[in-house]
Amino acid sequence: MTEKPILETNPADAQLMTQKRLVILRTMWLDGPNIWTYRSCIEALVDIQELEQFPSNLLPGFYERLTTWLPGLVDHRCGIGEPGGFLLRVREGTYAAHMLEHIVIELHTQAGLEVGFGKARMTSKEGVYKMVFRTPDPVVGMACLEAGVRLLHAAIEDTEYDLQAELKTIKRHCDMHGLGPSTQHILDAAYARRIPIVRLNDGNLVQLGHGEQQQRIWTAETSKTSAIAEGIASDKDLCKDLLAQCGVPVPEGEFAKTAERAWEIAQEIGLPVVVKPVDGNQGRGVSLELDKQTDIEKAWALAYEESYSGVIVEKFIRGVEHRVLVVNYQVAAVSRGELVCVHGDGQSTLQALIDQQINTDPRRGETEITPLKTIRIQTNPVVSLEVQRQGYTADSVVPAGAQVVIERNSNASEDVTDLIHPEIARLCCTAARVVGLDVAGIDLVCEHIDQPPKTQSLAVVEVNAGPGLLMHIKPAKGQARNVGKPIIESLFPGEANGRIPTISYSGGDEILGFGPELTEILQDQGHRVGLACDQGLVMNGRVITITPSANWQAGRNCLINKNLDTVVMQVKASAILSEGLPFDRSSLAIITSLGSINGLDEWDILNREQHFNVMRTVIDLVLSSGHAVINADEVSLLPLKELCDGKVIWISAIADNPVVDEHVKNGGMAVVCQGDSIHFKGNRAEAEARTPISLRQPPLNLIKTLALAASGWAMDVPHNLLRADIRQRY
Template identity: 45%
Template sequence: MTAAPFDLQLQRITYLRGPNIWTYRPVMEVWLDLGALEQSPSNALPGFTDRLLALLPALEEHHCGVGERGGFIQRLREGTWAGHILEHCVIELLNLAGMPTGFGQTRSTSQPGVYRMVFRARNEQVGRAALMQGHALLLAAINDQPFDVKAAVDVVREAIDDCYLGPSTACIVGAATDRRIPHIRLNDGNLVQLGYGAAQRRIWTAETDLTGAIAETIAGDKDLTKTLLKACGVPVPEGVVVASPEEAWEAAQDIGLPVVVKPTDANHGRGVTLDLSKREDIEAAFKVADAEGSEVIVETFIRGNEHRMLVVGGQLVAAARGDEAWITADGQHTVTQLIDSQINSDPRRGTTEDHPLNRLDPREDPVIMLDLQRQGFGLDDVPPVGKRLLVQRNGNVAIDCTDDVHPEVAHSVCLAAKAVGLDIAGIDLVCEDIRRPLQAQGGAIVEVNAGPGLLMHLKPAEGQPRPVGQAIVEHLFPSDQDSDGDRPGRIPIVGVAGSQGTATIARAVAWLVHLSGRPTALACQDGLFIGSRRIERAGKQYWDQSHRLLMNRDARAAVFENPASLILDDGLPYDRCHVGVVTDFEGWQNLARHDVREADHLHKVLRTQIDVVFSDGAGVLNANDARVAALAELCDGEVLFYGHEVDGQLPAALVDHLAQGGRAAVLRQGTVRLQQGASSVATLDVAGLLERHGMGGDTALTHALLAAVASAWGFGISPELIAAGIETFPLRAPA
């Protein structure tokens, strides 16, 4: 009787989108039931390790906990469990699919045979695809069944292609990340917000929210663009808009042969036919151009190579040169076969964004077909041996020449971008030598493009890649405008974690921050607010609601209430904060589904709020809870305690903190004192305030106000404004 195959059940899959108990970054958390595999580690499965390595030989590179190459293989041969192995299978599939991933962990739970496995996942759909393929691969290796690794990698790669940012957008986002500017993807495409709240900027590929609609419209009208450039003294080819093939021929004669025929509003070189002198060629080129755009223009033909110049914020940051594509006949093969063997065989050519040059498909490009026809050949013809045929005149702009650009050329292209009004522009010019001024060689600017592609500068076919993403981020967030203590793209954020009075604390802090002159967004269980206006009630999608507040351009600061369940289910709704508050370790009884079985288990959860505090920020901690006070050692910023007397004594942690010159908010007999070391900075009569509102003796509210006062002080609000602001704070939550 054949034994039943081993199984490995995926009990629960959770995508943690923000900082969480595992890491600062988004991860996929998977609960696994090993079943019978709990009794069968890798070294107890005959032939398993060799089968797995045959499927994924690059596992040899995984260091694992051993810390050196081959470390994971060592663990396999010594014996490790299926959850840990699945972690490495998923990571390797992501690596093979082109999304390198290094982070993963697997931990046991209180349930025998059940584990939690996590791995870095930049995108939920990609993470799920990799998990499912890794799960299938692992079971195939365990049960000695066939598995198609290539097909699995293709599935993951397809998910990446469907979900991931294009190369232009990705390089800008990457440059922003390098400067620690957060980003939020606003749609399934390439619309991305860089920064939070009022400090944000937006990009859509290489267009920004500084790119004007009028400028973009002008750039789309080639005839109007030329008029504006000519008025500025920028050399442009003479041209006439025409409405028919006959008019095209007449215009060509008036301008002077040879000419160029192209659409007025197409891009990427579509419909552009060059170096035309015969009437039949010009009339045929009109039809090609007319199919690509709304109008057709006939221009003087400028001799030389096509160049693409990238201008960002009035500065030339990159330049690339094009080259013609030719074939040489051998007397045996057709034109199509020669194009494939002599041009498309170049590994730099392809159909994906990984290739700096496009694969040529003459049947899909009427301009190529027209050029071949002008030379007297069709795709199925066999040209005589030695015959050279020009296949493509433009479209091969991928040779970096940034360092060769003459200063006068750089000035001309920057002036062209300014004349059109574009903050980021791709300037197309034609000249024979980019090292000489345009006027001296009869060169000219032929197009100005909004939203230019960046791939040719990021991955040139020849030459040095250029840091164009960094240039665009610098344009959006000038580093020389950063003041002391400010971070580009960021607004001050306060996060309040715990369970006791956290909504009141969050409301009070938001109130005080707002009074300090910063319109403040607030997310708490009482609702979502901008200033005093509630814009939404808190619902089941609380993380999404909170995160959306960071998209609001009115928000110059933000305050978030973060219950432990939010951190466990989704992660924090922001990446870093200026003030992190932790109140208590209560409420653990409601977190059994996360394997939280006692108060001490909340340490890993609530420390997340303190882990994300900036080094110049503040961690605000309840000194009356020793477990909370112990989080102080994890805070990169200042620690500011708050606490009250119990049996006439203040908490030891608070007393020691003050003795070392630290700051604390101290509650004694209804009065809050803001103290730094032995000095009292300010006094607030909280008990009297509550009495005046008919809430005297409300201990929970008193402690919440104590925490709020401490948090506002940690935020940097003056004690005088805190005292005045707390008097006007609406103590009752909105209905």
Template identity: 35%
Template sequence: MSEEHAAPDLRIESSRVYRGPNVWSYEQAIHLVVDLGSLEDFPTDRLPGFTDALLRLLPGLESHTCSRGVRGGFVERLRDGTWLGHVAEHVALQLQQEAGHDLRRGKTRGVQGRRGVYHVIYGFTDERVGLAAGELAVRLVNHLVSAEEGFDFPAELEAFLARAARYAFGPSTAAIIEEAVSRDIPYTRLNGASLVQLGQGVHAQRIRATMTSRTSALAVDIAGDKNLTATLLGSAGLPVPKAETVRSADGAVAAARRIGFPVVVKPLDGNHGRGVCLDLRDEEQVRAAFPLAEEQSRRGVVQVESFITGKDYRCLIIGGRMAAIAERVPAHVVGDGRHTVSELVEITNADPRRGIGHEKVLTRITVDDAAVALVREQGFGMDDVPGEGVMVKLALTGNMSTGGISVDRTYDAHPDNVEIAEEAARMIGLDVAGIDFICPDITAPVRETGGAICEVNAAPGFRMHTHPTVGEPQFIAKPVVDLLFPPGSPSRVPIVAVTGTNGKTTTSRMLAHIMKGVGRKVGMTSTDGIVIDERLVIKADASGPRSAKMVLQNPRVDFAVMEVARGGILREGLGYDRNDIAVVTNIAPDHLGMRGIDTLEQLADVKAVVVEAVPRDGFAVLNADDPHVRRMRRRCSGTIVWFSMAAPGSAVRDFIDERCRRGARAVVLEPSDRGEMIVLKQGRRSMPLAWTHLLPATFGGAARMNVANALAAAGAAFAAGAPLHDIRQGLRTFDTSYYLSPGRLNKVDIRGAEIFVDYCHNPPGMEQLGEFVERYVGQRQKATDHRISRIGMVGAPGDRRDDDIRELGRIAARHFDVLIVREDDNLRRRAPGESATLLLEGAQQAIDEGARCRQVVTVLNELEATRHAVLRANAGDVVVLCVDQHAKVLAELEEFGRRAQAGARSTEEHLGDPDLDPAELTTSAERRMADDDQQLRAVLDNHTTEEI
């Protein structure tokens, strides 16, 4: 089949599952990186017979449109010549279609800089099935290039379909989910079976098959006790058979005598018709039926009841109203005068609608000893040939799970019978109930013709109604979803996604604080953990999609704020299908050189996923000062809310003002003699919000990064519909205390020195932090004649590029008098001291160029470095600690403060200002203190040099 040099070299290098919008697709997708090897030189037109063989095995590929946009477009591409990575994409989609998953989206793109390596992206419904489809697709393509010994594709396909059937939702669950999706109600599978959440947060409802969040557990227990069910229904005057419960064969015989033959023997708490024996006409039959029923009874109790003759009807009651009625016909075959009973069963089971268990709309007929005995009672053997048109029963009960069929009778039922079924469901208390009627004809009143309710079922199956063998299907999932989500009721909570290089955590916290003041129960994810209504419930880096799903599953949450990190988007996509509001703070160089992201443009493409996930009625809050963020406006389907710190008259402000004149929204700064005012603009309206210097988080306006964060948070809150006075109050009450903003510019006073703790870890963040120090010290300097020293502690994550770490050191050296270099506990595959050395190199380069830093000390351990920094500070000095483990550092500072407050003082507790010159001191006591400090400094410097 293949040319001489073509070898089956196609292989999967890596696989990834995107569970939400991602850089490749607006929807969930599988991402394979495949290497064609030598097959890069063999597109399909160079592989004789490949296309025809592929189409013989998977004829459904002929319907694929591909890039041609017409049916058969993919076949044209095959015959014209396309690469085998592209073929694997379409095969993976078709395999999932064979399993009943209607998927059509996919793409194949070359990996930049690597010949013969491709990104293969395609949609999925169940990720396990999607991954298996990709693996089988690669095997099939290789097999068609060069036959793999022992590879039997039909058998492999059958195994794949069987696996897909195991993972698939049952017909009842699938029908409800399909109805929910048609109404834009999101769903989440909570386990490997049929437990599903519909909706989000406070609006969420759960289903398990046809049991719902509103199904009474007490009602389920009552329905499971057939004797109690009959008693309750009988007390309400509803027709029920006479019944008794027994625990022995002798008891069953005695009960049958009292009730009168014929009788039914069945398990008290069974299901699916298992162990039910009908039309027992003597004591011997009752005695033989008892162990069969007892085996299927969970409690070992068996019910004996009078046998009601007639047809078997299932009435489905939802929310107290009749939704559908089906006549259930027991498993049977119809003779044709040519085939034996066994052959007729095989022919019947060959119907593609029949499968094992509940995997398809009909169940295959199983021939067991009971079936053989029943056939014998009708005068046939399994090898006999019934006459044409003769029906041979293989089961007495009409359950679909034993191979029965259904006939829709929804519009045939007499109103009296409908009323009886509805009353029965109300008596038991089930929101979704299956009422089993036995009567001669459902079109006539059972009180006149005879008949009874023989059973009430909780969690009734839907497939006999959604896929009747005869008659029109009933759309019974609609009333179930109406029950859970009445028309007009919400199913989603507002989701705000906040991303960017710096500021996203503080912006998320500000927004959550504002919405808390509005009265919302806010669920928030951030790099510190998951917060539900201001309570930290999980402490971890929770800025990924799994954390987002956890928030949306919490039943208290009615407003979600998601910090979305670059890594989570690249790893799994977003954890939801869309966000109502997207906030992008800025795009700056960080994490470059990781996961194929080497440029700011590529990083912006990743961050833009949250903007692309905004619907038409949503908003994107974008930083107009950042050109990369500003360009994201073209990717947004919703409304843009700009925020900017640019001064009036600048090009950016002109850009914003021009759009506001056309009705756009923006949050900007308006300077005046009294300070800067945050102003909300909508169209030609301007609404003053707050003075920046009065916001606690800005430290009198010095923390410009928090001014920008406040603008972004105000814009998001405005887009979310928060009243102006609540936005204003939220900004005025949000501060950088450890309670509200752990690890973000937390301020601690120790012995008169001001200690700031921040999570700054990249060069752009250090530039902002340095500008804050300049402004803050400048404000303080005006109020005092004393010189204020600046002491900084810095560290860099080990997974950043060498140049980025050096740049961090260079910037820090320009803003601090003393620099203390530390390292994270997690070195991220670097050697101990390696990151610190790079920081030192950058700092030394800045010092050589005239930076203000006069001393650089290395203390690798974060807590030791913290103690060293605090010991160096005199009263009035400013210390900035750039930390990794902020909780541990704050605890250490609290201990420092406690000891200082208690009056503890020793040489080791006060190292002092490194810039003091002993010759300038006026007293011998001061000289002695300076000498001691210098000795201790020398000891510490020697210690840290050895650590390097």
């Protein structure tokens, strides 16, 4: 944070601070690249009022209260680049906006969210700061910001603060609005491949890539997950029949329409048996190793409550339950299950023993981020039936040394991926192929995962669509597996990244009409273009609206349209400042001037240097494989060359512009006007025989003409066609 020198104030004056507070004047959700960061964040305009006269070193007891509530602040590096840096600043004296930034980041961390980015900067108005922090969701971010303000005030005023209650509220917002751990894990793998990510709803439906190159995921279901395959997997009886017909060992069983029929089937196939819903998942309503009529009939009732389609009774297979994750018909991870038991002490009730011996496990909880769930006998009918079969209830005192089984299934928690026998692996892949699932969770019961199937009791008991990934991401024992990586590789094989050409352009009056004209050139070459600009929103030649559409929403509408293979978007400073940009990177960026600064004082942009720092965002986003077309005649734009990761194409209306000449001399590309012709310069121009394009008449807007020519070149428009397009206009 850029700060003014700490004021010399009499510490006794700090007693007057008991009612001094900061005020949040405005917040903005910047959903995409912006002036602060490439990723989504919240920018808050903060007025610290009288706190401007009271930095942290002049607030008695503030440091002690803050670090007591948030000891994790010790890890914040701040300006010195090492742990403890921020707290050093607090001891020496820093201002309220800076402290709020770090408090909000730490609240994210305490809620289980890794954000780690924030800044606080002074504005032109005394005591008013811009404070920004990264957050995965605007609702979650605002909850952290509001809780952070309350904590800061409590630490200043020495009042009570219930941190756990605040964190509980934040976590509830995370559960309601945040992505689930399986989805987030897949997105992390996509981000590592620099594949664009677009969240499509408040749940776990996410688009990967843009336009016609996109794929979609919904937790562990993908665009390649067949609806028919999902239907087969959910119909356990049908799934088992198909597997058996293809030689996959499955437990013998039948559909039971009534509890009485369930007992009859159990006697026919032999005890013990398993009773489960036809269309269940995640182990709900499944009861194992039943051998008494009353237990089987009770289990049927439990399974029936969980099912839309009925109940299956099948032979119980001796062995240990495993979950085998198959991605693109290859084994990606294997987890081994375990019986969940407690041991009596002769004094505690069964539920108390569960709370002491099981629910204290940090892997258990009520949120999606915990791989195992808290066990409550009274609210879990399957567990209740299980303990009743052993002669217990929740309130029973278990004798010392006695073991009580609490759960027999859905407890896969130990990674055994490296142990799976090749024949078992092939068997599981076959099961996934039979059903037709690109991502499948195979529930396998066997005695030894590392031995051949023929030497042991073994059966595939279920094939699941959209399997949970948390057991593989955070196993209780063994190695964590990056199962998101093979899912992404199956959706985007090889070097594919889901990108389509994304073109942004910026400037002043000289760029008027550029987007529609460039779109026509690209459409002439067969591109299906989405255009979002001041003239409206057009998708593949169809006018959606003629209202000004140089904004985040219109650009995003183009990016999610599967019918488009190219997007052209006008980028304005006001959109960067107030919304962020809808695309993460661009393949081509055109900037002919900084444009007008009028109206930007709303965001405290008051001079050309600040204006430049906003508009550089356009060039910052160019891919290393992309191009930037920049007006070399605008001196203010010359520093942009060093900010571009791709190749720069200078344009100039001056035949002997020294910047252009030096650039071309060093192997660069340029498009310039010489006499009544447009000339393409550089080694690539010579190799492609990019001869001059003579103009029939001087264009009214020469810079725009040069920008069109340079953009067509960057987009590999054949030279004869580009010449025809340019001459048709001029």
